[in-house]
Amino acid sequence: MQIRMVATTPFTDQKPGTSGLRKRVQAFRQPHYLENFVQSIFDTIAAPKGSVLVLGGDGRHYNREAIQIILKMAAANGFGQVLVGKGGILSTPAASCVIRKYRTYGGIILSASHNPGGPDGDFGIKYNTANGGPAPEKITEAIYAASMRIVQYRIADAPDVALDALGDSRLGDMTVSVIDPVDDYAELMESLFDFAAIRALLSGGFRIRFDAMHAVTGPYAREIFVNRLGAPADSVINAEPLEDFGGGHPDPNLTYAHELVEALYGDDAPDFGAASDGDGDRNMILGRHFFVTPSDSLAILAANAHRVPGYKQGLAGIARSMPTSAAVDRVAAALNIPCYETPTGWKFFGNLMDAGKVTLCGEESFGTGSNHIREKDGLWAVLFWLNILAVRRQPVEAMTRRCEASGAGMASSHPLPQTAGFASNVSRDVEAIVREHWARFGRNVYSRHDYEGIPADAANGVMKRLHDRFAELQACPEQGRGGAQFGHLQVRRCDDFSYTDPVDGSVSQGQGIRILFVDGSRIVFRLSGTGTEGATLRIYLESFEPDVSKHHLDAQEALATLISIALEISELRQRTGRERPTVIT
Numbered sequence: 001m002q003i004r005m006v007a008t009t010p011f012t013d014q015k016p017g018t019s020g021l022r023k024r025v026q027a028f029r030q031p032h033y034l035e036n037f038v039q040s041i042f043d044t045i046a047a048p049k050g051s052v053l054v055l056g057g058d059g060r061h062y063n064r065e066a067i068q069i070i071l072k073m074a075a076a077n078g079f080g081q082v083l084v085g086k087g088g089i090l091s092t093p094a095a096s097c098v099i100r101k102y103r104t105y106g107g108i109i110l111s112a113s114h115n116p117g118g119p120d121g122d123f124g125i126k127y128n129t130a131n132g133g134p135a136p137e138k139i140t141e142a143i144y145a146a147s148m149r150i151v152q153y154r155i156a157d158a159p160d161v162a163l164d165a166l167g168d169s170r171l172g173d174m175t176v177s178v179i180d181p182v183d184d185y186a187e188l189m190e191s192l193f194d195f196a197a198i199r200a201l202l203s204g205g206f207r208i209r210f211d212a213m214h215a216v217t218g219p220y221a222r223e224i225f226v227n228r229l230g231a232p233a234d235s236v237i238n239a240e241p242l243e244d245f246g247g248g249h250p251d252p253n254l255t256y257a258h259e260l261v262e263a264l265y266g267d268d269a270p271d272f273g274a275a276s277d278g279d280g281d282r283n284m285i286l287g288r289h290f291f292v293t294p295s296d297s298l299a300i301l302a303a304n305a306h307r308v309p310g311y312k313q314g315l316a317g318i319a320r321s322m323p324t325s326a327a328v329d330r331v332a333a334a335l336n337i338p339c340y341e342t343p344t345g346w347k348f349f350g351n352l353m354d355a356g357k358v359t360l361c362g363e364e365s366f367g368t369g370s371n372h373i374r375e376k377d378g379l380w381a382v383l384f385w386l387n388i389l390a391v392r393r394q395p396v397e398a399m400t401r402r403c404e405a406s407g408a409g410m411a412s413s414h415p416l417p418q419t420a421g422f423a424s425n426v427s428r429d430v431e432a433i434v435r436e437h438w439a440r441f442g443r444n445v446y447s448r449h450d451y452e453g454i455p456a457d458a459a460n461g462v463m464k465r466l467h468d469r470f471a472e473l474q475a476c477p478e479q480g481r482g483g484a485q486f487g488h489l490q491v492r493r494c495d496d497f498s499y500t501d502p503v504d505g506s507v508s509q510g511q512g513i514r515i516l517f518v519d520g521s522r523i524v525f526r527l528s529g530t531g532t533e534g535a536t537l538r539i540y541l542e543s544f545e546p547d548v549s550k551h552h553l554d555a556q557e558a559l560a561t562l563i564s565i566a567l568e569i570s571e572l573r574q575r576t577g578r579e580r581p582t583v584i585t
């Protein structure tokens with residue numbers, strides 16, 4: 001095998017964002033662009049000769065070509081073996097699972113997650129370390145620095161590797177092992193959840209629908225829900241992964257997963273709906289005519305973890321990203337376990353999990369996960385919900401069997417008696433679980449407003465304006481002045497969130513502007529680090545409502561005052577010309 005040293009010059013824009021390097025496919029197609037970044041990864045990690053690497057992606061346009069380039073570069077850089085998902089496919093959580101299970105040196109994941117794909121869409125690449133998690137900032141910064149001084153890269157002159165059949169082949173001195181992308185992951189899921197109970201739930205008339213959004217989770221969902229759990233085949237929709245996601249936006253939220261949302265809000269809606277994103281690490285949970293906010297979902301999983309086999313021994317602690325609501329903090333307090341607040345992005349959870357400080361973690365952006373891997377995990381969250389629903393159903397089911405035995409008819413046509421702690425209206429289980437949770441812990445009313453694709457200057461102007469107003473907005477005890485008053489809400493403090501990692505002491509600054517109010521409400525402003533066009537400004541709004549009689553209120557209604565304060569203090573409309581958000585979740 002001939003190894004070629006190719007002379008190159010730096011691109012100056014290869015700085016990884018919240019989750020790896022994301023650019024338009026056209027940018028990645030520029031001569032040397034992908035190669036420069038991959039060589040920068042290899043130069044930074046300096047893996048010993050013969051190391052094993054995991055490689056796979058979400059199957060979007062350019063995935064296959066990128067895999068071939070990376071395989072040839074891995075061979076030229078001295079790797080001994082690459083485990084690559086069949087067809088070049090590995091969901092992000094599956095890649096994390098494989099890195100951990102086979103104790104590899106690390107892995108390269110090709111994905112732009114929820115960003116649209118296709119020739120005019122986005123592509124992305126990130127490096128995960130041996131713990132299976134996204135490389136920490138220290139490493140991503142070193143990769144960026146390497147990309148700024150690169151002068152050459154190494155690549156093997158070899159024919160393309162066949163990726164569509166399982167098994168080993170050689171690329172020079174390196175072995176390419178094509179593995180089943182689903183098996184290891186599905187096995188891990190079976191080890192955490194009570195599949196028998198979920199199977200019983202699904203065979204008992206509980207109807208689910210999972211929307212794979214033509215992205216990577218289709219094959220995973222089919223194997224797990226249909227083959228292993230016995231759900232009808234049509235429970236999984238848009239299950240065929242497509243290079244352009246069928247022209248859709250593979251982001252599981254109320255705006256982009258509209259096919260699923262329409263079904264769950266329609267007549268004859270299934271009992272449970274869920275969707276995942278491009279690379280399989282996000283999840284959206286729906287009940288009949290009911291949406292579970294990701295922040296509530298995290299809190300509910302934490303409060304019910306003891307019902308699930310993989311977590312029945314208890315949780316060491318919980319972590320959430322700063323913009324995520326404090327609903328889970330209340331559960332942590334009740335369980336008497338620590339709760340950590342980290343910057344946005346999964347890379348900040350890894351140290352906490354490796355140190356045994358947390359078991360569950362989550363983000364408001366439809367991301368939930370645990371220490372079973374080091375990425376957020378969409379299907380895991382869905383299975384966790386189904387396990388809770390199955391356990392909750394059991395007493396009712398046992399009763400139904402008794403009713404049937406005595407000739408009293410089926411559960412669906414017969415009102416069931418109320419048992420302690422379990423709602424009788426079984427067609428509304430998801431909503432009932434959420435409402436019971438709110439009744440017990442209070443409700444953290446929450447919403448996120450995204451303004452996508454605004455000019456970077458305008459977005460930076462909004463953030464600067466907010467910074468400049470800190471002194472004016474917050475209380476100043478020296479001057480005997482309280483914080484600014486907006487109707488019944490008074491500002492307590494403003495800051496730009498900064499995080500000191502409790503494990504390695506590393507500091508991350510500038511992680512989002514917080515306007516904190518005396519009554520515990522807050523507004524957070526943050527610029528997205530995953531977009532590829534202009535800037536995306538995110539506004540996160542939260543207030544606490546202990547009063548059950550107000551829990552039925554729509555979040556937008558309940559947060560109306562905070563929303564108008566956010567617009568006023570940021571001068572967002574004047575500075576961006578935008579009248580309303582692009583996406584509300």
Ligand code: VG1
Nearest residue numbers: 018019113345346363365528529530
């Ligand atoms: C967004 C989310 C963040 C998430 C990140 C990666 O980042 O807000 O919570 O970790 O996407 O998720 P940003 O910087 O755009 O706000 V994924 O599923 O895109 O890998």
Ligand code: CO
Nearest residue numbers: 113277279281
């Ligand atoms: Co994702």
